Amino acid sequence: MCRCLLLGLVVLGLTGCASSQQKPIPDDPFYAPVYPDTPVTRTAPTGSIYLDSQATSLYTDLRAHKVGDIITVVLTESTKAKKSAGNQVKKATDVNINPLYLGGNNLTIKGNPLDARYQDSMNTNRESDADQSNSLSGSISANVMQVLANGNLVIRGEKxxxxxxxxxxxxxxxxxxxxxxxxxxTIDSPRVANARIQYSGTGTFADAQKVGWLSQFFLGEWWPF
Known part of the structure; x- marks a missing residue:
């Protein structure tokens, strides 16, 4: 009865955790773009059809540098990890007791000499290998959300x-x-500090690749067996 109750509580807890996880949705307010305010300019009428506020210099730097600007991040991520471990344990025990003598004669039991020998050995050899590699390529445009005091730009975007x-x-x-x-x-993704890059999907195909909550319990660290 106690085991059934405990298993029921675990199932309810896992169900609650699974339902509490929010799925990503488009137009997330966290990734909403920032639109810069239109500066108010006051110009004296000169009769010219060109205004100084609308003129663009040929030497103007078109790279992103203020809030609301757009910068393209070129994704060139590539990671590779390899690990190998080995463990070998050997142990041998050999105990030999020669025939015992008493008064110059061998001690016997029913005519058999009294001696003993014990021999034991153990050899354990374990090896493990892990090899993993990932790559991500493409591009995504992001908004400049904030200009820090040192001039660095905080960017954020989604596609x-x-x-x-x-x-x-x-x-x-x-x-x-x-x-x-x-x-x-543009900027290469390895040059983005404190980068958080997420590539995933939603829908039927994405759900088919996920492991169910009950399987997660049996494959997780909470399963005691």
Whole structure:
């Protein structure tokens, strides 16, 4: 009875945790773009059809540098991890008791000499290997959300693509240095500090690849057996 009650509580807890996780949705307010305020300019009428506020210099830097600007992040992520471990334990025990003598004669039991020998050995050899690699390529445009006191830019953006029965999305957040932005207003993802890059999907195909909550319990660290 106690085991059934305990298992029921665990199932309810896992169900509650699974239901509390929010699925990503498009137009998340956290990734909403920032629109800069239109500056108010006061110009004296000169009769000219060109205004100084609308003029653009040929030497103007078009790279992102203020809130609301757009910067393109080129995703060139590649990771590889490899681990190998080995463990070998050997142990041997050999105890030999020669025939015992008493008064110059061998001690016997029913005519058999009294001696003993014990021999034991153990050899354990364990090996484990792990090899994992991941890569992500593409590009995503992000908004400049904040300009820090040292001039670095806080960027954030997302891209949603609807394919067949599901949606795929890419999200990126991080901090970039203006010096790392190329003249064509792009930056490689390895140069984004404190980067958070998320590539996933929602829908039928994404749900089919997920492990159920009961399987997660039996495969997780909470399963005692």
């Amino acid at each position: 949603w693509i609807t394919i067949n029965n599901g949606d795929e999305f890419i999200r990126v957040t991080g901090i970039v240095r203006p010096q790392d932005i190329t003249p064509d207003n």
